[in-house]
Structures are given as structure tokens and as C-alpha cells.
Amino acid sequence: MSRPLLQLALDHTDLHHALRDVELLAGHVDIVEAGTILCLNEGLQAVRSLRTHCPDKIIVADWKVADAGEALAQQAFSAGANWMTVICAAPLATVEKAHQAAVQQNGEVQIELFGNWTFDDARAWHSIGIRQAIYHRGRDAQASGQSWGEADLARMKVLSEIGLALSVTGGITPESLTLFRDINVKAFIAGRALTTASQPQQVARAFHQQLTDIWGEY
Numbered sequence: 001m002s003r004p005l006l007q008l009a010l011d012h013t014d015l016h017h018a019l020r021d022v023e024l025l026a027g028h029v030d031i032v033e034a035g036t037i038l039c040l041n042e043g044l045q046a047v048r049s050l051r052t053h054c055p056d057k058i059i060v061a062d063w064k065v066a067d068a069g070e071a072l073a074q075q076a077f078s079a080g081a082n083w084m085t086v087i088c089a090a091p092l093a094t095v096e097k098a099h100q101a102a103v104q105q106n107g108e109v110q111i112e113l114f115g116n117w118t119f120d121d122a123r124a125w126h127s128i129g130i131r132q133a134i135y136h137r138g139r140d141a142q143a144s145g146q147s148w149g150e151a152d153l154a155r156m157k158v159l160s161e162i163g164l165a166l167s168v169t170g171g172i173t174p175e176s177l178t179l180f181r182d183i184n185v186k187a188f189i190a191g192r193a194l195t196t197a198s199q200p201q202q203v204a205r206a207f208h209q210q211l212t213d214i215w216g217e218y
């Protein structure tokens with residue numbers, strides 16, 4: 001198992017504050033995400049601006065696309081994203097259109113796994129060329145008391161066997177990483193743990209210490 005990457009999710013309501021955290025944290029993370037909340041507030045400019053500020057990072061447009069896969073993928077990748085998210089509830093045709101547009105621009109689509117989806121869905125995504133998914137405990141689910149459990153870990157293992165590289169997110173903290181020690185994780189996505197911390201760089205270092213302790217050096 002290789003060491004997972006660390007992704008910073010920027011779910012700020014304005015670009016100014018998001019960029020302040022980019023300034024503090026870009027050097028500590030591998031991937032920078034234009035979060036859903038930021039993109040709804042600031043539009044395409046969020047992705048464009050992150051590309052300008054982080055020329056060497058993987059940039060994710062977390063748009064959770066449900067329809068118009070081709071048009072939105074063209075917009076996201078033209079603005080500088082490397083990866084764009086599509087919600088698992090989207091029709092397969094939407095996933096396929098988004099994937100084809102992604103491939104044309106050397107990008108990748110990630111399927112956001114919330115709520116209802118099946119392993120047959122996962123096999124169908126894989127069969128049309130999708131290679132990444134995000135295993136997500138939603139903010140609202142977390143707030144209503146949902147925690148990670150054995151069922152999540154078991155489902156993650158099956159998704160890996162199907163051939164999907166998994167990112168894991170939803171209230172992730174440095175302390176929570178040990179839960180996933182037996183899972184093949186491509187990236188941990190952290191938002192609030194970093195952006196609401198009084199010492200964000202210290203928390204980023206704590207993430208890396210945990211990643212090294214569990215999965216070793218890069």
C-alpha cells in the first residue's frame with residue numbers, strides 16, 4: 001500500500017479567505033480542492049484562481065455534477081482543474097460524457113459516493129473508464145451523528161477490488177487516519193480540520209506525521 005496523499009478542501013464562502021488558507025497550507029498538501037461551497041459562491045473563478053496560485057498542484061473542482069457532464073467537464077478542465085467530481089446519483093450517460101471530456105483534456109472524473117449506490121454501479125463506472133471514487137461521509141450525516149464503521153471499511157475494500165482508487169473524506173482529522181490503516185487510500189481530503197484550526201500548519205504537520213507512522217515515507 002502506498003502512502004496516501006493529502007488534499008485540502010476549500011469550502012469557504014469567498015475566494016479571499018480561501019486564498020489566505022492556500023497561502024498558509026499549499027506547501028503542506030499534495031492536492032487543492034475548489035470545494036462545492038466555494039464554487040457555488042465564486043463560480044469558475046475559484047478553479048482558475050487556484051490554478052494560478054498553485055501551478056504545480058493537482059486541482060480538484062468539487063462540483064458534484066449531476067447532469068450536463070460534458071459541458072461542465074469542459075468548463076472545469078479548461079479552467080485548470082485536473083480532477084472533477086460527479087455525484088454517484090448521476091445517470092451513467094452523464095458520467096460517460098464527463099469522462100470523455102475529461103480524457104480529452106488529460107483530466108479525470110471522480111465519483112462522489114454519498115447515499116445510495118451499489119457495487120453494480122461501481123462496476124459500471126469502472127467499465128466505462130472511471131478509475132477514482134470518493135468515499136464520503138457527508139457533513140450533514142456527520143452532524144447528525146453518523147460515524148465511520150466496519151461496514152464502510154468493508155465497502156471500501158470491495159471498491160478497491162473493483163479497481164477504483166479511493167479518496168476518503170468527511171470530517172477527517174489526523175486522529176481518524178488510523179481507522180483506515182488496512183485500506184488502500186489514494187488521498188485523504190481534509191477541510192474544516194485544517195481551515196478552522198487556530199494553527200493550520202501544525203494540523204497539517206500532524207496529518208503528515210500520522211501518514212508517515214501508518215503508511216511510511218513517500
Ligand code: 5RP
Pocket residue numbers: 009010011035036062137138139169170171172189190191192193
Ligand atoms: C462536503 C465536501 C467537503 O469538501 C469534504 O467533506 C471535506 O471537508 P471536511 O473535512 O470539512 O468534511 O465535499 O460535501
Ligand code: MG
Pocket residue numbers: 009033035036062
Ligand atoms: Mg469537497
